[in-house]
Amino acid sequence: MKSFRGSAHNISEPLLGRVARKHLLFDGDHTVVIQKFRWGLGHKALLTTNNDLPKQYVKMPCVYGVSQESLSELHDGDVIKVYPDGNIVRLWEYGSDQNVIFVTDKCNCHCIMCPQPCDSCSTSSFLHENEEILNIISPETNSICFSGGEPTLEPKQLESLLAICKRRFSNACISILTNGIALSNFNNIKRIVEQGNKLLFCVSLHGDVNDVHDKIMGVEGAFAQTMRGLYNLARFKCWIELRFVIMRQNYERLPYYAEFIYRNLTFVSHVAFMGLEYTGEAARNIENIEIDPVEYSTLLRKAILCLHRRGMNVSIYNIPRCLLSRDIWRFSRDSISTWKKTFLDICDSCEEKVNCCGLFKTSVYISPHISPITSSKIDNNRMPN
Numbered sequence: 001m002k003s004f005r006g007s008a009h010n011i012s013e014p015l016l017g018r019v020a021r022k023h024l025l026f027d028g029d030h031t032v033v034i035q036k037f038r039w040g041l042g043h044k045a046l047l048t049t050n051n052d053l054p055k056q057y058v059k060m061p062c063v064y065g066v067s068q069e070s071l072s073e074l075h076d077g078d079v080i081k082v083y084p085d086g087n088i089v090r091l092w093e094y095g096s097d098q099n100v101i102f103v104t105d106k107c108n109c110h111c112i113m114c115p116q117p118c119d120s121c122s123t124s125s126f127l128h129e130n131e132e133i134l135n136i137i138s139p140e141t142n143s144i145c146f147s148g149g150e151p152t153l154e155p156k157q158l159e160s161l162l163a164i165c166k167r168r169f170s171n172a173c174i175s176i177l178t179n180g181i182a183l184s185n186f187n188n189i190k191r192i193v194e195q196g197n198k199l200l201f202c203v204s205l206h207g208d209v210n211d212v213h214d215k216i217m218g219v220e221g222a223f224a225q226t227m228r229g230l231y232n233l234a235r236f237k238c239w240i241e242l243r244f245v246i247m248r249q250n251y252e253r254l255p256y257y258a259e260f261i262y263r264n265l266t267f268v269s270h271v272a273f274m275g276l277e278y279t280g281e282a283a284r285n286i287e288n289i290e291i292d293p294v295e296y297s298t299l300l301r302k303a304i305l306c307l308h309r310r311g312m313n314v315s316i317y318n319i320p321r322c323l324l325s326r327d328i329w330r331f332s333r334d335s336i337s338t339w340k341k342t343f344l345d346i347c348d349s350c351e352e353k354v355n356c357c358g359l360f361k362t363s364v365y366i367s368p369h370i371s372p373i374t375s376s377k378i379d380n381n382r383m384p385n
């Protein structure tokens with residue numbers, strides 16, 4: 001999430017609100033209003049580039065001394081949270097399809113590559129804040145993603161958030177990122193599905209056999225439960241995206257995984273093969289899990305083409321084009337969120353930069369094989385393996 005700072009005045013507790021740049025009293029270039037409601041009443045705070053606190057703001061909660069560059073990145077309709085120490089965090093970006101609502105920081109797994117380590121005993125509740133966000137964002141919002149932790153561990157909260165979505169965003173595509181374990185309970189899934197409109201479940205399945213998947217997830221029996229969850233989702237005719245994060249523990253399974261999906265899970269709408277983001281647990285376990293995409297590119301190509309030729313939708317997330325065989329470039333997607341994405345200086349001379357997903361700013365590992373793609377290299381070196 002994008003965050004920046006200024007000096008806080010008159011702010012004793014975190015304030016959440018919607019950004020309004022156009023306002024009768026303030027010019028949006030130097031001062032931005034934080035509204036309580038969608039319809040423009042009830043100002044909660046001001047953000048300003050002024051370095052001293054202007055007299056007219058003395059009674060207002062205000063963050064002054066915000067850089068012009070940061071302020072200009074805020075749009076009408078963004079939702080931000082302002083803290084008493086002057087920190088400002090953007091929780092929702094207007095018009096972006098990369099916004100995520102964090103339902104909980106609890107999880108029932110201990111994945112060796114979890115980019116965002118969770119707390120299995122957490123009692124924090126984000127419900128009130130999440131409801132507030134969903135109630136003030138634009139009704140034209142067309143995509144909302146629920147994540148965690150594991151969002152299905154808070155079924156009541158998830159149901160209540162989905163109910164708001166159903167009421168306010170009847171045509172939006174709602175996705176839920178899940179490990180699928182809690183979905184093995186038929187009643188859990190029934191309640192969730194009954195609340196939502198157009199639900200897409202993005203389910204992690206990192207292997208075609210239980211010992212590989214269970215070891216990665218850190219939970220014995222995870223594979224069997226997730227499989228049960230997938231069949232439950234199929235009974236409700238939900239859209240399903242399978243997510244396979246490629247690492248040292250499972251890369252050799254890639255072709256077998258593709259075959260397994262085709263034989264057992266043909267009802268899924270989409271299969272995504274994902275490169276690792278080396279942060280959180282993945283950074284801590286790097287010696288154990290690290291693998292360069294160059295090492296598995298032949299197996300990945302095999303898996304991708306196996307599913308594609310059989311009519312299944314398949315994508316590659318988070319792997320730069322220069323690390324893939326040329327004939328599977330068409331499956332690579334712009335999957336890294338804008339605020340996390342970066343490029344190396346050498347990427348400036350790459351002819352595929354505009355189509356490339358880039359690299360994670362947050363990763364502690366960058367492949368030494370990144371090299372700009374030029375017409376001559378396309379012709380000579382990057383033909384299909």
Ligand code: SF4
Pocket residue numbers: 107108109110111113114115116117118148149150178179204217
């Ligand atoms: S990667 Fe997902 S399922 Fe695994 S521990 Fe992290 S939040 Fe839980």
Ligand code: SF4
Pocket residue numbers: 320321322323343344346347350351352353354356357358359370371372373
């Ligand atoms: S050189 Fe850079 S821009 Fe080009 S494909 Fe590789 S990572 Fe992407």
